[in-house]
Amino acid sequence: MKILVLLKRVPDTAARIRVAGDGLHIDPSGVEYVMNPYDEIAVEQAIQWKEAGRAEEVKVLCLGPKEATKEIRTALAMGADSGILLVDEAPARDAPSTAESLAEAVKEGGFDLVLCGWKAVDTDDGAVAHFLAAHLEVPCVTFATKIEPGEGSLTVHREVEGVEEVVEVPLPAVVTVQKGLVEPRYTSLKGIMMAKRKKLEERSAAAAEPRIVVRKMSPPPERPEGRIVGVKALQVY
């Protein structure tokens, strides 16, 4: 199985988010960036298969700013074989334009499986995978909490509404991962050293027309001042 894992560079979940002066984007100053937590799970799953002899190749692909080489190196240090960065200086993109720009690099790789996070924790869209699958003309299965590779197909357990659905999907396919699939590992010093010698290719991203325009970014509405009460004073009904 040849696997491509998509990864996105996003603000650390602990980051406080402030609106930039343009009123359209976040202010990146002081914000630390990391690999999207769900993409970490996808990378971990792919390298576990590689270690178990069930995958020959694990490549990672990221569309993002030049600084995203850091997140790709993290994936390489975890155990991925090589990475591609499609350099894109646009501060934000919508799902269809992201998928359009990713599609070409994905197509030329001839992958059996494209793994990605079920959503990126910045845009919270959870939409890129389906658009990408449409470009590739392959099926897409979302929210995987367990994946068993078979002969030319996968059995995927997906978590939906308190039940677990077991789905069979032929390869090639795009699958998005949910928490609970596997626990991502920490990078080891040895892994970090090895990652420096692995191939990380940079290209410029193809432009694509956005379908959605951001008119304004604003802080969430303030919550009214709360009260400290005793149990008896509480009128929850």
Place this chain on the structure above:
Amino acid sequence: MSNGVLAFAETADSGLKKSAWEVVGAGARLAEELGSSFSAVIVGEDTTDRAAELGRCGVPRIYTVEDPALARYTSDGYSAALAAAVERAEAEIILLPATAMGKDLGPALAARISAGIITDAVEVSAPDGGLVAVRPVYAGKTRITVAPAAAPVVVSLRPNVFEPAAEGEGEAEVIALAPGFGDGAIRTVVKDVLAPEVRKVDLTEADIIVSGGRGMKGPEHFHLVEELAEALGGVVGASRAVVDAGWRPHSEQVGQTGKTVSPKLYVALGISGAIQHLAGMSSSRCIVAVNKDPEAPIFQVADYGIVGDVFDVVPALIAAVKEKVSS
């Protein structure tokens, strides 16, 4: 003008879901503001009865798609069914709920019909003749106001936020569509559904959530969380700390890397209120927090805070709620 609004009314075994009424309510108001046509679509089984029920709220036209291939939800099957309705209705704005199903179906449909997508919207309106939506991003740490650059656009609506359509005396024109599902139209096969003994309401759609954190001290004390949830008619949630410790299943995690929830009532028991947890629940209508540390950040978002030990407070709360319910 062919700028119709189409609302997907989600159904479950038990019939129309609560979110169906919310999406239809929001769709009717939006269509009126836009001065465009409005219709709804129902997919799956028993669509005739369900269309009659939904028609009572005054939606003028309902498309139904019933086919053995749609007995179970699949992205391919349902997105193809909706695409047929979009075409027939000449819809340019398609609304669906951001439920577990909608989170898959929205992008699948948008990709199929080459539409733009706005996910998890909390406001939709047409202030200057075109659709404008507001949605939280960065797990609710900020929000964006967005508009489509071109038609069509698929918009998913966050559950529990929009005013549901009221049932009345209406009767809709019902149009059955039969797009046909040939070989290879549905590329995934649902092999099995592993359901727990009691099937619970999904957290994202629950009206009332009672969550426990590390302050509950161990999985053996979660019966208190469960009892309070049951007394209130709600479901159980959890912080990541207790999920990672293996006390509770992943599906119960609330927060930035768990479920984003907006219930009417959110009760946090022994949860500190880390930024990632707050991100997932701070848009709840009413928040009640119990924590023994008066400085715990959860109190910054709580409407009602109780400073105390969960092992004293929660049994008292359970008793108080039970008394209130029985009286």
